[in-house]
Amino acid sequence: MLAPLLFWLNIMTNSAQNPEITAPLTLTVHQTAKALFDQYQHPKKAQKVYLNALAVGAVDYYLSCLGIKTAKPTPELNTMVDAAFTDSAVLNIASSGKIECRPLLPEETECFIPLEVRDNRLGYVAVRLNAELTEAALVGFLSPQKLAELPLQERIDLEEFDPVDNLFDALEPEPISATQRLHNFAEELLALGWKKLAELVTIPASEPAFSVRSPTTLPKSPLLNESYSGIKLGKVLDFENDCHVVLAIGIRPAENEEVEVNLDFLPEEKKPYLPPDLQVSILDEQNEVVMYKKTKQRHKNFPFQFFGEAGDSFRIRVVFGDRSTLESFYL
CATH class of the missing domain: 2.60.40.10 (Immunoglobulins)
Structure with missing residues (x-):
């Protein structure tokens, strides 16, 4: 019960000062990221995969604390990070679809959204990792509709992102035959x-x-x-x-x-x-x-x-x- 309680305290504290929501980067999240990291010999590719996995872990923690069912990220779950083919960090939401979780370094003011991840997504969550990689802040949500209205470029200014709460509108499952x-x-x-x-x-x-x-x-x-x-x-x-x-x-x-x-x-x-x-x-x-x-x-x-x-x-x-x-x- 302690982790969800601390998480709710983080939401309440930040809501009064800052729209960002923080989530811890737990040992389990780092272990999953390290297992993925070890699969790649190229240093830049391995680092990108590691950061993507941390971003996915932060969003997964946030949603699980709110009782939203996800496909738990594991090194074996290829749908989590399609790292072998794309710069993608996907979290599957039960009965809804895929959320793309994009990592940000502490001082970045733009979010990198590759062109290859612009299809089949419910939306994009910008996740700022702290320098120590001990916690992450969910700084905003961008819907596919809003992204399509912006100029075709891979770096999106964070000012274009809506509050993370808008994510819940995207999670409302549409009837699927x-x-x-x-x-x-x-x-x-x-x-x-x-x-x-x-x-x-x-x-x-x-x-x-x-x-x-x-x-x-x-x-x-x-x-x-x-x-x-x-x-x-x-x-x-x-x-x-x-x-x-x-x-x-x-x-x-x-x-x-x-x-x-x-x-x-x-x-x-x-x-x-x-x-x-x-x-x-x-x-x-x-x-x-x-x-x-x-x-x-x-x-x-x-x-x-x-x-x-x-x-x-x-x-x-x-x-x-x-x-x-x-x-x-x-x-």
Whole structure:
């Protein structure tokens, strides 16, 4: 209870003198930032990623204290900082969308908003980090509509930003149809390198046999059925000893506004079975293992099914030999 109480005191103190809202940069936030920092060898890129992660952590703390559900930032959650491709610091808001969190150094009077992060955002929060990197001040909010009215440039004067309270207007979820939600899910995965399952798996119309980039026969699977009514995507996972496994995922609407998630693992080309001792874990939002299975001999596929709600996140951890991979998803 102490942290939220101190946070509310910060709001009350600043509201009388300054519209800025402060949030602590906790040890957990720094640990997440350091884990991301360590993934990059170029010093400038690594520093940028670190500061982006601190900004995301500050906004996440602010919203969580107010009871607003977010997809918790972790080094494994690629949607937090799309650092490998862009200068982006994204925080996912459950049932709403993405907030871009832009870090500011202590003396900066302009906020850098790269052109590549101007789509698919609910808005932009300017986050001023103190010199010691122990706390951050949320100094303003800029809506996409207002940003579009400004001259096309990447550095925006802080005077153009509205008070942070305006963020809450952007968080009001607009009604989204089930079809649109499926489309958004697919678009985000495709942007991360996933492919339509039909590009990895061929489904002959004449007979119920399936192949992965070759005529290799595979078992019947819900995701490899032409009548499956949801989004179907796939990704090739690479492991040691030149072992490749296709991870297939499908989602479709279920009853009571839930989402049905179907997963399947398929053998690589020219091999009829998955490798034995392939370990698959499904992790929930708290990183707790909720499902676990390990392949045995002569597994032709390896299906999972579960249900979630809009705003839920989960992860899939796949371990084979000494190598593991982690895939993160946000419904």
